[in-house]
Amino acid sequence: MDRLIGVDVGGTRTRVGAVYAGRILARRAFPTRGLAEVKAAIKEVLLEAGWKKPDAIGVGAPAPMDMRRGVILNAPNLPHWNGANVAEELQDAFDCPVFLGNDANCAAVGELVYGWRAQDFLYVTWSTGIGGGIVAGGQVVWGATGQAGEIGHITLRPDGPHCRCGKRGCLEAFAGGAGLSDRSLEHFGQRFSAEELVERAKKGETGALSLVDDACFFMGQALAIVAELLEPEMVIFGGGLTNSWDFLGPKVIAALHSMSRIRPRVELTKLGDDVGLLGAATLPFHFPKL
Numbered sequence: 001m002d003r004l005i006g007v008d009v010g011g012t013r014t015r016v017g018a019v020y021a022g023r024i025l026a027r028r029a030f031p032t033r034g035l036a037e038v039k040a041a042i043k044e045v046l047l048e049a050g051w052k053k054p055d056a057i058g059v060g061a062p063a064p065m066d067m068r069r070g071v072i073l074n075a076p077n078l079p080h081w082n083g084a085n086v087a088e089e090l091q092d093a094f095d096c097p098v099f100l101g102n103d104a105n106c107a108a109v110g111e112l113v114y115g116w117r118a119q120d121f122l123y124v125t126w127s128t129g130i131g132g133g134i135v136a137g138g139q140v141v142w143g144a145t146g147q148a149g150e151i152g153h154i155t156l157r158p159d160g161p162h163c164r165c166g167k168r169g170c171l172e173a174f175a176g177g178a179g180l181s182d183r184s185l186e187h188f189g190q191r192f193s194a195e196e197l198v199e200r201a202k203k204g205e206t207g208a209l210s211l212v213d214d215a216c217f218f219m220g221q222a223l224a225i226v227a228e229l230l231e232p233e234m235v236i237f238g239g240g241l242t243n244s245w246d247f248l249g250p251k252v253i254a255a256l257h258s259m260s261r262i263r264p265r266v267e268l269t270k271l272g273d274d275v276g277l278l279g280a281a282t283l284p285f286h287f288p289k290l
């Protein structure tokens with residue numbers, strides 16, 4: 001089983017690749033829509049790679065799911081994927097086994113197999129939302145139904161801002177791109193994107209700086225909770241907001257160190273934007289027994 005298709009469904013972009021021995025032989029990236037677009041992209045990369053059919057397909061998506069059946073449940077951030085029967089549809093179309101997993105857990109698999117190759121680490125996706133994946137003793141910690149590692153929904157302030165998950169004061173509500181943008185609206189009466197907010201903070205604008213400092217503080221607090229609990233060797237970050245890592249990283253690390261006696265090495269992913277795609281392609285080998 002070595003002709004693998006990886007599908008990384010992002011909140012804004014979807015990446016599809018034909019992966020052989022850790023190399024992406026053919027790839028497509030496009031604004032996220034639904035399964036039809038993914039099927040079309042798989043057909044294209046198969047053709048380009050010169051494969052008749054893949055040996056397996058792995059799909060990572062940022063949505064609640066039934067991993068056992070390969071079905072996406074309610075997906076507020078992915079309207080075209082609500083209730084999508086990913087495994088059945090792709091299996092029918094490409095006549096091979098299909099595996100569906102949480103996107104951040106897939107990225108953790110990517111890091112485990114092709115990235116830093118640490119054996120005990122937390123992977124954090126820091127973008128519109130915040131996702132996490134745990135690897136302990138060289139194994140992905142999936143949890144009872146595959147939802148483990150949701151660092152974004154650790155409650156840090158029970159009376160904090162509303163989170164998209166329905167709770168209040170989650171890490172994601174403070175530090176996720178969408179959460180930061182919501183907070184800019186509350187504070188300035190004007191909505192800025194998280195990237196704009198970070199740029200303003202870099203220039204020293206007090207209001208923006210205080211929101212960004214808060215985000216980094218809460219990120220550090222969540223990492224400290226995980227560090228004390230699991231003693232990871234590393235924390236590995238990926239995702240759009242890490243484009244400003246030079247500015248954000250030192251703040252996050254300072255907060256982590258102020259709240260945890262255990263101080264894992266904190267690094268960016270070695271795989272860049274491909275971490276989710278490579279991880280999804282390797283998901284068939286790391287899929288849990290559910």
Ligand SMILES: [Zn+2]
Pocket residue numbers: 152153163164165166167170172173
């Ligand atoms: Zn939440």
